[in-house]
Amino acid sequence: MKTGALLRFYIDNRKYLPGIVLIVGLSLCSGMLKMLSAAYWGRSLDYGVAGLTQEMLTAAGMMAFFILLDCARTALHYRIIGRITEDMFLGVRVRAFQKLCRASLPDLEQGFRTGDVAARLGGDIDFLSNFSAGHISNFSRVLFSGVFSLTACIFISWQLSIAYLILLPVSLWVVGAISRPIQEQGKRSMDHTGAAMSTAAGAVSGALTVKAFAAEEALCQRFNKAADEAYSQKVRSEKLGMKMTAVKYIATVAQTMSLFLLGSWLVSSGRLTVGGFVSFVALSGYITDCLSQSDYMFKSIRNASASAQRYYEVLDIPDEPTGPVCQPIGGAPAPCAAQNLGFAYSLGGRPVLDGLTLSIPAGKKVAVVGASGCGKSTLIKLICRLHLPLSGSLTLFGAQAEEWAPEKLRAHISLVTQDPCLFGGSFYDNVALGRPGATRAQCEAALRSVRLWDFVCTFPEGMDHPIGEGGQNLSGGQKQRLCIARAMVKQAPLVLLDEPTSALDMQTEREVQQALDRLLEGRSAVIIAHRLSTVQGADYIYVLEKGRVAEEGSPQALLSQRGRYYEMCRLQGLEVGP
Ligand SMILES: Nc1ncnc2c1ncn2[C@@H]1O[C@H](COP(=O)(O)OP(=O)(O)O)[C@@H](O)[C@H]1O
Ligand SMILES: [Mg+2]
Incomplete structure (x- = not known):
């Protein structure tokens, strides 16, 4: 079991440690109070049997006092647990979220899926917080009650204690072995129910596609099959459960009967008082609890360790690399200039930008066009400094990309993307x-x-x-x-548009285009557009091919050149002149 992450979690969250120690301390009190109340119960019975009414009442009063004290302890316990769980959940979650916000894009893209992040921020941290207060409290209470009860039981009757300690593991083993197949059946039934539910969710979220493909019948069949399977597994598990309950019952009764027989013999032979026997029976329940929950306790510690590990995978993401530059250098420099720029998404991987040279002069609108996959969006990401260049240079507002503090640079850039x-x-x-x-x-x-x-x-x-x-x-x-x-x-002085209208119909595109024109007024811009009609008003155009500039010039110059741009315009049915 890897508990390193869990230990680290507690060291990092040591401000909650006094509260957790208090919780464990209260659990210790709980164990003692349970032992004392059971002892006074037995004693009051013994006094009653001996006809000592006054002493019997005093002992019963003591028992009631300890029980009331334990009730007060429970209330205090819950209050502290609730407080620590909520505080911890909030604090730890905020830390993880801040970390995610500060992480670099490549780390986020490589490491996490959306659902996975939700699970880490929600489920894992929830479990850790509950474990740290609720589970620890429960486990320490059960453990202390078990240890105190066992000590008291040995004092009451060592013979009965030995018999109990032999019988208990045997009956627990029998009960455990019996429940396992039922649990497995139950899990299979849940898996099928899950499949049915995901079919139902898909049918609702994809209602349009389902109807368009007339796939209702096929989905109904799929749903029925999964639901049928879940039902028959459930019936099987219930039948098994009925048979097993009988065996379980016999195992428990056999254990209790043996204990009662031995206890009665000890009482009749004068080795044990009636009150002592009653106390023993009351206390033995806590020992049973302790042993039967041990499996669950270990499982919870294992789960908490796994959650802590997943939490630290988020917390250990390195922060985005930063630089010293906080504002543009040298008057009103060109917003962007790339010189022989090279970039690949993975070290040694296929170059996506390969010797790209271009410039965005201040106040100019520069279009970047090219076939899908030629590296246009990648260029935008580099200008936003979401990735750093692998070779060549990228100058942004007068300073090298890597020298900029990322958030300071991005204050000068507005981005509108396709989605x-x-x-x-x-x-x-x-x-x-x-x-x-x-x-x-x-x-x-x-x-x-x-x-x-x-x-x-x-x-x-x-x-x-x-x-x-x-x-x-x-x-x-x-x-x-x-x-x-x-x-x-x-x-911001520089606007980046990455195909902002390509997912829209013609009419909507026109409305959005007007809004974009207003956004671009008086600003520098990099415009990436699939529909070339939208870039014809640009000051300058770069045509990209395989990560480098294949053609450049003003729209008119490129058209008259009759090269790639001309060909692309012609294919899109645009007016290209004589
Ligand atoms: N996050 C990424 N990880 C790895 N490869 C990527 C990533 N994003 C894009 N690519 C690859 O880089 C190339 C250029 O992509 P992109 O810049 O999005 O092209 P464009 O915007 O010109 O269509 C494509 O081959 C694409 O598969
Ligand atoms: Mg793109």
Whole structure:
């Protein structure tokens, strides 16, 4: 069992240690209180049998006192556990999330799938927090109660204790061996139920495709098959369960009977008092609990170690590399200039950019075109410093890419991509994300500028209207215009457009294009577009092929050159002149 990560987790979260020690201390109290109340119960019985009423009542009073004390302990215990679990869950989760935000894009892209990150931020940390307070409390309570009870039992009657310690593991083993096949059957039934549920989820989320392909019948059959299988496994497991319950019952009764027979013999032969026997029976329950839960305790420690390991895989992602430059160097430098730039996604891998040389002069709109996969989006990622160049140089606002502090550089860049990336929250939340401290007036101006204001005003809450997860309540064009509004409030001098209209129909494209034109006014821009009609107004065009510039010039020059660009325009049915 790898407990290194778990140990590290506790060292990192040592501020909760006093609370955890308190929890364990209270568990110790619980064990002692249980032992004392059982002892006084036996004693009061013995006094009662001997006819000593006064002493019997005193002992019963003591028993009640210890039971009440244990109740108070339980309340305090739950309060502290709840507090620590919630504090820890919040603190640890925030740390993991901050780490994810600071991690570099390549590390994120290589290491994690979306669902996996959700599991690590949710399930794993939830389990760790619960384990640290709730489980530890439960386990230490059961353990202390078991140890104290065993000590007391040995004092009450060592003969009965030995018999009990021989009988208990045997009956636990029998019960365990019996439950295993039932658990396996249950798991198989759950697997089939899971398959049925995922078919149902797919049928709902993909309703459009299901109907379009008339796949209802096929999906129903798949659902029925999985549900049938789950049902028959369940029936089988219940039948098995019924048979096994009988055997389990016999095993438990046999153990109890043997103990009672031996106990009665010890009482009748004067080696044990009636009260002692009753105390013994009461205390032996805690020993049974302790042994029967040991398996679960080890399993929980194993699970917590695995969760801690997964948590540290997130926490150990290195921070994005940074540099000393915090602002543009030397007056109003060109936003971007690449010289013989080379880049590959993996070390020694196929070069995606291979000796690329281009320049984006201040205030100019430069288009980058080329076949799919030629490295256009990769260039955008390099300009955003999401990846660093492998060879050659990339100068951004007068300083080398690697010399920039990433967040300072990105303050000068606005990006609009093909897939509109929106977040849950309102129109305002999404637009204001463009610039820290953006005012409502600035957001309104941006929304007006992209012609979304009238639409926003149709909602009673206006800008505060929630747009649904990922903007699911909006149309494709509205989503994209909202992204443009976000880029607008940023007021960055360099705008990067990575095929922002290629997923839209012609009419919507025109609306979005108008918004884009307004965003580009007075700014430098790199425009990547699939539809060449949208780049004809650019100041300069680079045609990329296999990661390098194959052709460059103004749109008119390239058309008259009758090279690659001319050919691409012709294929798209554009007016290319005589
Ligand atoms: N994250 C990535 N990891 C590895 N390879 C990638 C990654 N992103 C893109 N590529 C590869 O790099 C090449 C260029 O991709 P990209 O820059 O997206 O092309 P374009 O935008 O011109 O269509 C493609 O062959 C693509 O498969
Ligand atoms: Mg691309």
